[in-house]
Amino acid sequence: MSYCTATYRIHDAKADFQRKAESIAVGMTVGSWTELPQLQQESMRKHLGHVVSVKEAESAAGKRYADVTIAYPDLNFSRDLPALLITAFGKISMDGQIKLLDLDFSENFLSHMPGPKFGIEGIRSLLHAPKRPLLMSIFKSVVGYDLEGLKQQFLAQALGGVDLIKDDEILFDNPLTPIERRAEICRQAAEEAEQTTGKKLLYAVNLTGRTSELRKEALKAIDAGASALLFSPLAYGLDVLQELSSDSDIHVPIAAHPSLAGALYPAPNYGIAASLLLGKLMRSAGADLVLFPSPYGSVVMPREENLAIRDELVRKDSPLRTSFPVPSAGIHPGLTPRILADFGQDVVVNAGGGIHGHPGGAAAGGRAFQQAIEASLAGQSLEEAAEHHAELKAALQLWGGQR
Amino acid sequence: MSYCTATYRIHDAKADFQRKAESIAVGMTVGSWTELPQLQQESMRKHLGHVVSVKEAESAAGKRYADVTIAYPDLNFSRDLPALLITAFGKISMDGQIKLLDLDFSENFLSHMPGPKFGIEGIRSLLHAPKRPLLMSIFKSVVGYDLEGLKQQFLAQALGGVDLIKDDEILFDNPLTPIERRAEICRQAAEEAEQTTGKKLLYAVNLTGRTSELRKEALKAIDAGASALLFSPLAYGLDVLQELSSDSDIHVPIAAHPSLAGALYPAPNYGIAASLLLGKLMRSAGADLVLFPSPYGSVVMPREENLAIRDELVRKDSPLRTSFPVPSAGIHPGLTPRILADFGQDVVVNAGGGIHGHPGGAAAGGRAFQQAIEASLAGQSLEEAAEHHAELKAALQLWGGQR
Incomplete structure (x- = not known):
């Protein structure tokens, strides 16, 4: 299995960041998980995003935030930047105070990015x-x-x-x-x-x-x-x-x-x-x-x-x-x-x-x-x-x- | 003369907003003005942006800001959205706390926007x-x-x-x-x-x-x-x-x-x-x-x-x-x-x-x-x-x- 990961900084005074992270991992991939029948879970597992890490912290100004990393299966998107950006930050860019800090490309995804010619x-x-x-x-x-x-x-x-x-x-x-x-x-x-x-x-x-x-x-x-x-x-x-x-x-x-x-x-x-x-x-x-x-x-x-x-x-x-x-x-x-x-x-x-x-x-x-x-x-x-x-x-x- | 205008909200604790507005109007069009020789001013005037209005205010949180409207001569840019966005918000998007609130298209510019087909x-x-x-x-x-x-x-x-x-x-x-x-x-x-x-x-x-x-x-x-x-x-x-x-x-x-x-x-x-x-x-x-x-x-x-x-x-x-x-x-x-x-x-x-x-x-x-x-x-x-x-x-x- 091959994944691209996205790291977000999420500011929220009260959120359960672990739960929020899990809802992103599911919501931006298969849509819903726990309510899926066992059999469907098996066939869907390869499309499911997962939480890599959740690091809670407090800013100098005393604001509560977490840096959250989610892995998105390459299987879910085509090998172009619009597809990856829509997958990783399309809808959730609008879901509260969230900033996209980083993307890590899988080897496979990166092989479709030719990079600078010179x-x-x-x-x-x-x-x-x-x-x-x-x-x-x-x-x-x-x-x-x-x-x-x-x-x-x-x-x-x-x-x-x-x-x-x-x-x-x-x-x-x-x-x-x-x-x-x-x-x-x-x-x-x-x-x-x-x-x-x-x-x-x-x-x-x-x-x-x-x-x-x-x-x-x-x-x-x-x-x-x-x-x-x-x-x-x-x-x-x-x-x-x-x-x-x-x-x-x-x-x-x-x-x-x-x-x-x-x-x-x-x-x-x-x-x-x-x-x-x-x-x-x-x-x-x-x-x-x-x-x-x-x-x-x-x-x-x-x-x-x-x-x-x-x-x-x-x-x-x-x-x-x-x-x-x-x-x-x-x-x-x-x-x-x-x-x-x-x-x-x-x-x-x-x-x-x-x-x-x-x-x-x-x-x-x-x-x-x-x-x-x-x-x-x-x-x-x-x-x-x-x-x-x-x-x-x-x-x-x-x-x-x-x- | 035909102009598109842009309205910005600029937050700044100390700025002279009128001066800031003038520097945008000049900087994003002809580059410099007062140091131009008279003759060149005459030929350049049609390319010069100008300040339409500067409205200072204070936010509910006590932050000082101004809503600034600048007019950009149509003569300076081609009839496409990237050109207008680069003209009106390209460089100055990076110049301090500034948000683009609105754009008003000239009739001429608008005539190149076909809008919805249905x-x-x-x-x-x-x-x-x-x-x-x-x-x-x-x-x-x-x-x-x-x-x-x-x-x-x-x-x-x-x-x-x-x-x-x-x-x-x-x-x-x-x-x-x-x-x-x-x-x-x-x-x-x-x-x-x-x-x-x-x-x-x-x-x-x-x-x-x-x-x-x-x-x-x-x-x-x-x-x-x-x-x-x-x-x-x-x-x-x-x-x-x-x-x-x-x-x-x-x-x-x-x-x-x-x-x-x-x-x-x-x-x-x-x-x-x-x-x-x-x-x-x-x-x-x-x-x-x-x-x-x-x-x-x-x-x-x-x-x-x-x-x-x-x-x-x-x-x-x-x-x-x-x-x-x-x-x-x-x-x-x-x-x-x-x-x-x-x-x-x-x-x-x-x-x-x-x-x-x-x-x-x-x-x-x-x-x-x-x-x-x-x-x-x-x-x-x-x-x-x-x-x-x-x-x-x-x-x-x-x-x-x-x-």
């Missing part, structure tokens, strides 16, 4: 960057720009030596900068910059539109030179990401944007834990890079949640390729040592304002980040490195050092 | 039931049953005179009861029952599997005789529902299951309000019937939230067809007067245990509900009606009357 190693190989942290920059403003406007922005960022540039997730298909024209013009700009920097560069173009058209849009962009895709899986469904990532014609990395995730993970007693939503599920669905709110900046996620996402993206005890963690928002060069301390080298340092807002412009902003990364890797303090690097010095003066 | 009037016409409340029953257990087992259950429910029967949402495509075989055998059972009851009956077969296969699966089911579909849009994305509902080959009503909705609506300071998620968005995406947790039973939603969902599904000031509200979970015949008082006649009374658990079996359970509905419509008390109706009497004895 992953950390594949992206490193595309960029000829076998070990060091990568640097990504985001367009500052995209809405309302024409192709020439985007190209100028792209070029400024690319000349700073970044490894990846991504569209803003709010840049939808539009007559001014249609996806295939954006892909083409930015490919040209990337090649132009490469002649100066000597560095490879991936451009993640934002994939948008109607669900059934996404594949066609992706192929159009790739044909025109897009070297990566940006996609917001939570606006479309994780299965759509999985279908894109496992499509053999879509042979570029996919960066998953956490758009809408805040509707799901932050409440302590409802929703889906960040480590599952933005960690395990994104990786399982095939995201090569996963963006999520950093604990450092303006849009804040607690550090332990960030590290839990990281763990799910890079853990080695999974047959799937790893995904690059991309902690985002509020990142400036002074934070680099802290990011590397938290994430190690398998991280993408990702900045928008921290690059475009540099007093010397976006190219100087990119260089300041590169200088900060190099200094950190060399065990040098940023202040020390800044003595020999004007761009880093200006960045530290503007935004300060490690906080 | 709606309340269309379903009434299929069932030859022009005015009265409808009655739906749910399979009791489905997992592990073979076709003959499902047929027997179907027949028992159908003989009770219900208008609709739906699959359980956890019945996925499986070798024992594949969708086209289920559709076929239940169509036969429906015809068989019709000869006894003289009533039309819709069977909503659960549509599951990989996203890109759903259309094919739906057509397979319809070809085999499925007269309706059950679908869990929140496991797949609302746009997938919209593509199915607007597909001219899918000429049967679609019932939307609220599976996973509890991950989104119940937290007071995060997520998406139930009236928007299960009301306006489901209707816009084309659900002909929408299930949601009733305020009466085991899986409880507050009554005012239920009525707010109802309002969104049936309001007449929209060009879209209306959707049938289906308050679900914990419904037994004794609750019928209360349901009709809350919802009027444009409601589907939906029961699982309240039909199958009837002492006289599922057919008797269906008849008890019919008797309760008829009595309520005639202004008769259930106790009075029960004197002449054995099935209703047994139901009231078991589950009690109106609570």
Whole structure:
């Protein structure tokens, strides 16, 4: 017998958690059990969920809760994420204060999740960057720009030596900068910059539109030179990401944007834990890079949640390729040592304002980040490195050092 | 200029809500404003979001919050729900305690939402039931049953005179009861029952599997005789529902299951309000019937939230067809007067245990509900009606009357 398990945190002032757990195990599988005739029980037993564990506790605020793990027979659902999510959290998501903390896939279920096509190693190989942290920059403003406007922005960022540039997730298909024209013009700009920097560069173009058209849009962009895709899986469904990532014609990395995730993970007693939503599920669905709110900046996620996402993206005890963690928002060069301390080298340092807002412009902003990364890797303090690097010095003066 | 607006509830002990609202209006559209040169402001103004209103208040628990409405220029996003959701709630869903309460579509945006293909009037016409409340029953257990087992259950429910029967949402495509075989055998059972009851009956077969296969699966089911579909849009994305509902080959009503909705609506300071998620968005995406947790039973939603969902599904000031509200979970015949008082006649009374658990079996359970509905419509008390109706009497004895 093969099972997938789900772990929930259930807040309830009075519930008998063991009984509640048993009612979930039965209710979300065979429906009823004790009233079944003996003979039917025998034939139904293989479909019956069971309680793996019930751990009662009290929160710091004195609220009573339990972490409950239930095993669901693989036999009951098809090998796709919607089926597992509906089985494990469909109806009971609405049954009181319950948060889905984790899912553990059976070997069989996991064998149907292809995971990232590139992953950390594949992206490193595309960029000829076998070990060091990568640097990504985001367009500052995209809405309302024409192709020439985007190209100028792209070029400024690319000349700073970044490894990846991504569209803003709010840049939808539009007559001014249609996806295939954006892909083409930015490919040209990337090649132009490469002649100066000597560095490879991936451009993640934002994939948008109607669900059934996404594949066609992706192929159009790739044909025109897009070297990566940006996609917001939570606006479309994780299965759509999985279908894109496992499509053999879509042979570029996919960066998953956490758009809408805040509707799901932050409440302590409802929703889906960040480590599952933005960690395990994104990786399982095939995201090569996963963006999520950093604990450092303006849009804040607690550090332990960030590290839990990281763990799910890079853990080695999974047959799937790893995904690059991309902690985002509020990142400036002074934070680099802290990011590397938290994430190690398998991280993408990702900045928008921290690059475009540099007093010397976006190219100087990119260089300041590169200088900060190099200094950190060399065990040098940023202040020390800044003595020999004007761009880093200006960045530290503007935004300060490690906080 | 044409705008869609979004209304948020933002909880914050200290924020300057007006400033926060302005930062959303700028940040989620043009990115920055005050630092733009005059000339660029002129060309960018048409892309700039603006604050419609900021209403500060304090919750009963003494928490400070504001309801903030922002207008987003249609010019900035494509005419699909993922684009609007990413624009209005993508990034800022992660920015502190913020809940999306409502979206108002511009006329132009709305003209791209076809809405329900059948709606309340269309379903009434299929069932030859022009005015009265409808009655739906749910399979009791489905997992592990073979076709003959499902047929027997179907027949028992159908003989009770219900208008609709739906699959359980956890019945996925499986070798024992594949969708086209289920559709076929239940169509036969429906015809068989019709000869006894003289009533039309819709069977909503659960549509599951990989996203890109759903259309094919739906057509397979319809070809085999499925007269309706059950679908869990929140496991797949609302746009997938919209593509199915607007597909001219899918000429049967679609019932939307609220599976996973509890991950989104119940937290007071995060997520998406139930009236928007299960009301306006489901209707816009084309659900002909929408299930949601009733305020009466085991899986409880507050009554005012239920009525707010109802309002969104049936309001007449929209060009879209209306959707049938289906308050679900914990419904037994004794609750019928209360349901009709809350919802009027444009409601589907939906029961699982309240039909199958009837002492006289599922057919008797269906008849008890019919008797309760008829009595309520005639202004008769259930106790009075029960004197002449054995099935209703047994139901009231078991589950009690109106609570």
